């Protein structure tokens with residue numbers, strides 16, 4: 001049961017983790033130069049393979065992977081500081097993002113020794129990029145309803161079906177997919193398994209989907225009689241549901257759930273400094289900063305739980321729901337102040353950033369699990385069912 | 386350290402702060418509660434060991450303060466603990482009776498639209514500018530403000546003694562302790578609401594089985610844990626205690642959460658929740674009074690907004706430099 005007063009302990013990154021911050025900041029300032037705010041606002045959907053490789057050269061991709069497997073051997077808090085600085089700078093992190101955040105840790109935990117030896121060093125060098133194949137056209141929130149199927153055929157698995165909304169599938173080398181390996185849809189959580197799929201295999205067809213802001217970051221991926229070698233299975237056959245849930249705790253808890261609209265917020269505040277803020281705007285700034293201070297602390301608390309080997313699903317759901325509300329309130333509050341102020345409208349960069357963030361912000365509370373699903377998890381954590 | 390303190394403290398609360406005691410304290414009977422609290426030794430937790438206290442810091446007693454909020458402890462527990470710590474640091478001994486905090490502006494006007502709840506206190510530490518003095522309290526005021534809790538008044542007698550503190554230090558403490566009490570009380574409201582929806586049935590099902598109700602309670606949990614986090618951040622600052630911005634973030638979180646939490650709790654309880662007999666009103670009446678005390682969200686947001694606009698840093702740097710726990 002959720003312990004209301006004690007589940008978010010007060011923690012801060014240890015000094016060793018904080019000591020990384022100046023180096024990371026200096027690297028980013030030098031490497032990124034000046035990026036317009038509307039590009040920074042795309043941070044973790046911004047795909048730039050060269051940037052990811054440069055980051056890997058610093059040892060900052062797969063930072064928490066043990067040194068044995070080519071990683072940085074860093075702590076969860078080291079990664080928190082790194083990710084926080086990347087997001088605050090609006091760095092284009094999408095290329096290595098999924099491999100770094102979840103596929104790497106997943107392979108480390110459930111993969112065979114030879115899978116670890118093969119994939120982890122390549123992830124850490126920024127050579128291979130991953131995507132997540134969970135959602136399907138008829139299995140969104142109801143993930144246990146996936147229909148993509150893999151059937152054993154001698155030493156191979158034959159895979160048929162399709163995935164959708166797969167972020168950057170079109171630019172990734174591998175997908176880790178949740179598929180049905182036994183039983184029918186009525187079996188639900190049973191009979192699901194995870195596979196790591198080489199996206200260059202014959203029978204894989206990837207079609208990018210354009211979003212409402214004109215970007216094409218996600219794709220639909222079709223599998224027709226794709227022959228997967230037996231060592232494509234990740235973890236245990238039939239244990240896919242438990243594995244995917246452990247993966248989702250990683251996906252829901254990071255600082256990316258509070259900083260998605262930070263580029264807009266920072267740019268707006270810069271403008272208010274030049275243009276002498278109204279008292280209403282000053283208060284809005286104060287309200288947003290107060291919320292951000294609390295959310296950052298909650299994110300650190302969840303990081304600490306993950307670092308100690310727990311899987312704090314309910315706390316991660318609370319953080320994600322509150323964090324994405326904050327991220328969505330930023331464009332709505334700023335939109336109101338901009339609409340009434342001709343001096344703000346004159347700043348094309350601000351208006352472009354506002355337009356982008358307000359158009360894309362509905363996705364903040366969909367990706368990684370929709371709001372109603374998270375609230376259901378929290379309610380169960382409170383003892384309601 | 387914290388858990389070792391918490392278990393005996395929770396046992397003490399079971400004894401001194403059942404809802405019957407909370408109710409009788411509203412009409413003046415709080416003396417026994419204070420005696421037991423005094424004997425427990427917790428009131429000197431923040432006083433240095435050299436001066437006979439436990440030498441703890443505010444963060445070490447966060448769990449105790451939150452727990453007393455959750456049980457509506459009808460005594461100025463945190464206020465007295467803080468008053469004793471600040472006074473002994475300045476070489477001043479306080480009476481062993483309950484003490485309130487009384488932040489004033491430079492004209493001597495209380496910096497809260499509602500006076501502190503009396504709760505059996507005999508004195509207050511009053512701050513004007515950087516001067517802090519101990520003043521006796523007058524006859525408590527009958528609850529004319531409509532919240533039905535006796536309010537404290539200052540006696541006209543001259544201050545007993547005084548010392549100096551950073552201006553508005555007591556304002557920050559008052560707001561912080563108010564936010565902590567609100568966070569605890571909201572957890573208490575959620576406890577009651579969970580219990581209610583897991584018991585009450587309509588349409589042949591427990592209320593808690595309806596998804597609409599489940600989601601409302603999830604929102605309460607989010608708001609409560611966020612307030613609790615903001616309160617803990619403010620309590621993480623070592624003595625002499627929270628900064629203005631610490632207090633601001635905590636009081637804003639508490640005020641904003643309170644509106645949502647009280648509304649949902651009352652809706653989920655239905656008509657029974659608005660009766661005098663039901664304990665829910667003990668909580669929501671105090672929480673709503675606290676919202677109207679020691680600064681609105683707008684007042685505190687002004688402090689933060691002005692600081693951020695004048696410091697010229699990005700949000701990330703600003704948040705880290707003011708609220709790193």
Ligand SMILES: Cc1cc2nc3c(=O)[nH]c(=O)nc-3n(C[C@H](O)[C@H](O)[C@H](O)COP(=O)(O)OP(=O)(O)OC[C@H]3O[C@@H](n4cnc5c(N)ncnc54)[C@H](O)[C@@H]3O)c2cc1C
Nearest residue numbers: 132133134135140141165166167363366367368370372373
């Ligand atoms: C930008 C973006 C990137 C994404 N990237 C990936 C990716 O890389 N890989 C991947 O696998 N997926 C990805 N997704 C998909 C994402 O995980 C799904 O969008 C999400 O799980 C919701 O599924 P859905 O879109 O099918 O909506 P639906 O499940 O159809 O939900 C629609 C609405 O109905 C509500 N709802 C559904 N069920 C219930 C219920 N039982 N009770 C109450 N309300 C309910 C939901 O909360 C939601 O509000 C991405 C999505 C976005 C927007």
